Amino acid sequence: MPQATMNLEGLEMVAVLVVLALFVKVLEQFGLFEPVSLENSVEDEFELSTVCHRPEGLEQLQEQTKFTRKELQVLYRGFKNECPSGIVNEENFKQIYSQFFPQGDSSTYATFLFNAFDTNHDGSVSFEDFVAGLSVILRGTTDDRLNWAFNLYDLNKDGCITKEEMLDIMKSIYDMMGKYTYPALREEAPREHVESFFQKMDRNKDGVVTIEEFIESCQKDENIMRSMQLFDNVI
């Protein structure tokens, strides 16, 4: 019966293959037979977790920033408590910032902020960056603060703010408001806001706002100047 024999042979082959597979497994157990595996990836993971950043000494920071020694101590203790590794990466930053704005989506604005704090653009905010930024905002002159704000708006850091950049910023700020606002948020609200901003700031109407135009226009606005006093007592 050729059919039967064919079946038998096929099955015998299968049986032999199964036996071979089991044999290989047994050899693996004994460590005599090491199949090719992706062992490199394991080592990579170790690298990341051991990164730890220490800030420069207290004296240096005192020189660089306008905070007193005690203030720096308090700031560092809080920072280290939250980020034991010494640095904040973008994800953490977004998460922290989102805790203050539960109603809306603050992730875009947080990204912009992160880029503003991360002055050396290495993807992480260390304590020095953190404290330097805070020093400018909280202890700097009005011009310093305006400079910092300009830096925040200038997304590509080319020295001037275009309408698109401003629109992105504006949208991110309005996103933080969330859905439930009064009056209800309209689609065109950010765009209108940007238009009014440019009308105020853009002196030569060339469609971009440079740093000089920006500072000049802000200094002329009393409201803005007065609101700058808000930041004197934050820390």
Place this chain on the structure above:
Amino acid sequence: MAAGVATWLPFARAAAVGWLPLAQQPLPPAPGVKASRGDEVLVVNVSGRRFETWKNTLDRYPDTLLGSSEKEFFYDADSGEYFFDRDPDMFRHVLNFYRTGRLHCPRQECIQAFDEELAFYGLVPELVGDCCLEEYRDRKKENAERLAEDEEAEQAGDGPTLPAGSSLRQRLWRAFENPHTSTAALVFYYVTGFFIAVSVIANVVETIPCRGPTRQPPREQPCGDRFPLAFFCMDTACVLIFTGEYLLRLFAAPSRCRFLRSVMSLIDVVAILPYYIGLFMPKNEDVSGAFVTLRVFRVFRIFKFSRHSQGLRILGYTLKSCASELGFLLFSLTMAIIIFATVMFYAEKGTNKTNFTSIPAAFWYTIVTMTTLGYGDMVPSTIAGKIFGSICSLSGVLVIALPVPVIVSNFSRIYHQNQRADKRRAQQKVRLARIRLAKSGTTNAFLQYKQNGSLEDSGGGEEQALCVRNRSAFEQQHHHLLHCLEKTTCHEFTDELTFSEALGAVSLGSRTSRSTSVCSQPVGAGSLLSSCCPRRAKRRAIRLANSTASVSRGSMQELDTLAGLRRSPAPQSRSSLNAKPHDSLDLTCDSRDFVAAIISIPTPPANTPDESQPSSPGGGGGGGASSTLRNSSLGTPCLLPETVKISSL
């Protein structure tokens, strides 16, 4: 908000500079800043161990004790530290919560103690971190189960002392459920057990081949056919007993529907039904096959033993609780059987005279091989068949070995639970005896105090003062308190003997002299005593209503609630007879000025049998009558008066 959020708030506020130039309206002024003292180190002294931490750390959670101004109550100005008289080891975990934002659960501490600490410091148990949450919940659940078991056992233990007025039905049911309660029940229990055994043995024996009295007919007959009458009589007797038992149980069951649906009653029915069906069935050959099948069901009588054996019940309960593991076992076995049977069938298809005639026929081989039985009635002959057959037996061992430990651990757990329940029942008696002893001890102490006190009043002199001072200040205050209560309610604490005497005297219509001496309004008290019926329960309620009213008056509740409470006891008391004398009592006792004390007494110390309770602010006020009754009947662990906490103000 979480700990970290507070740290980052200044940063978020600073980042608001980015909104300034865009703002179309003037921004609001910054909130007034309190004097920034800078961060300071606080010292928290917990039972002598000093913990130091930044103030900011504690301020992270303002809705807890340490984070709010509540900690100022514990501030010791002399030493400049916050002193807590609590467990320092537990405090470590609480403080770490402030520092790290995660509450960890200590492994070696009692979970109840941990909970108490959390409650003290104002932390909700939900704050336990994810790493410890599972364990915390498990231990808590275990504890709660154990406590629930304790309570159940206590309540069940009250069973033997059934109220006198129970009906025949209730007594019968109790006799059935707890055979140890009465001799008749015990006798019945053993008789039924004996008959179950007899019935089962008869079933077995009637199939044994007996040799006939005369050796000539060499054929062997089963005993059942040789002595049909004897076996029939035995069977009838057993069935009669079982039927009687079943009907009695049915009659006595508190909920007949539930009883009918219960497993044991089903087993009973299945045990006796075949007999009756056999009686009423015609004896023709067609149905004799069915008749034989019915006889098989007689073997279910053996399950009736589970009423007599706790081990069997445990086994059954275990199997029920492991239903999912058993299901998994069955499912995986079925899968494996089908796979291997198919493979073996096709492997052996070619050989002549093979036993593997079909896949279902191969099932038998697979089952026998996987359970490592190996009868050898079906054996593969081809190489492929042998290889797959060996794989089959190896995998069978694995598949069966996996769910078995789960079942075993379940059984062990349930078995130990049962052991514990039995041990507890044995200890319960000892405990109750001790509780009664303690109660009588404190009552005697109080009565002695009163005697001494009355001796003093009558001008007893110096020699009395000596024996009075032997007791501690604590006891003195406590007794004084009880005395105040007596004066308030115009009732006295007595011991059991005098009470029963008084009761006897009252029922005869005469008033005891005691009641008149205590209360300045003999009419009120007398009418109280004589108007209430001699039944103990009612009198208890009246005394309780009075005592709770007075306690609520004496406790630290605000005066405006007192007015409401004074009115409310009226509906609370069982009889409306109480209303009138109650009001008169109010008038007399109003002018009293007594020490207000907050008491938390776990067990009522001066507990007379009629159980008027001076304690438990939880029980006092409002609708406390029934709950205070219950409080006193539950034996709580704290027995002796020294362990009673009183803080008198």
